[in-house]
Amino acid sequence: MVYVLAASRLFRLQEPWWWNLLFPIGLAAIPVAVSAVRRLNLSSVFPVSPAPFRETAGALLLVPLVLVFLLPLAQLVAPWLPVPDSEDPAIMEGLLSGGFVYAFLFIVLLPALCEEILFRGFILSGLRDRFGKWSSIILCALLFAALHLEPARIPFALIPGIAITAVGWKTRSLVLPVLMHFLHNGILFYLLWMTAAGSGGTSIPPINSVFP
Secondary structure, three states: OOOHHHHHHOOOOOOHHHHHHHHHHHHHHHHHHHHHHOOOOHHOOOOOOOHHHHHHHHHHHHHHHHHHHHHHHHHHOOOOOOOOHHHHHHHHHHHHOOHHHHHHHHHHHHHHHHHHHHHHHHHHHHHHOOOOOOOHHHHHHHHHHHOOOOOOOHHHHHHHHHHHHHHHHHHOHHHHHHHHHHHHHHHHHHHHHHHHHHOOOOOHHHHHHHOO
């Protein structure tokens, strides 16, 4: 809990650019290192077994269904829960100033991989040994939301966090949580890119708050 809250204070787009890539890598590397030092079974803490086709299809279909609910909600609450203005220029610079690969890594790929290693790997495996199903799912999702400490982001991280954690609990694997997180952020990244490009980088839509 302390680790997640401390990390949330650093979880900001900021200069230098390499920090934005190094931070999520560290977010995953630390729990992996702790598990190795404690001589835990890494294949149990960070399982990567593939899921059956039906479960995979159902999990991936759940992502756009969640977004269909979240995107209108983001538009509705944007006047009351705005994303901090300090993040807008950094996001626009990453998206529109020749930084597509950098922005894709920071917004889509690294969060999907590194955050899932921490939450649906390290944290969920620990909760599974101590609590029941829904207690573990809710606690893990709450910690996931706590990483996104801005008020505008917490509800939008909590809702997909519950869905992804439930899938991770059922499959006992990181594969589908990583794919779900990747698809979720990938869809939002595409929408943000197209909207930002259409506005010439002068405005950023409320969907920014929906990134978990």
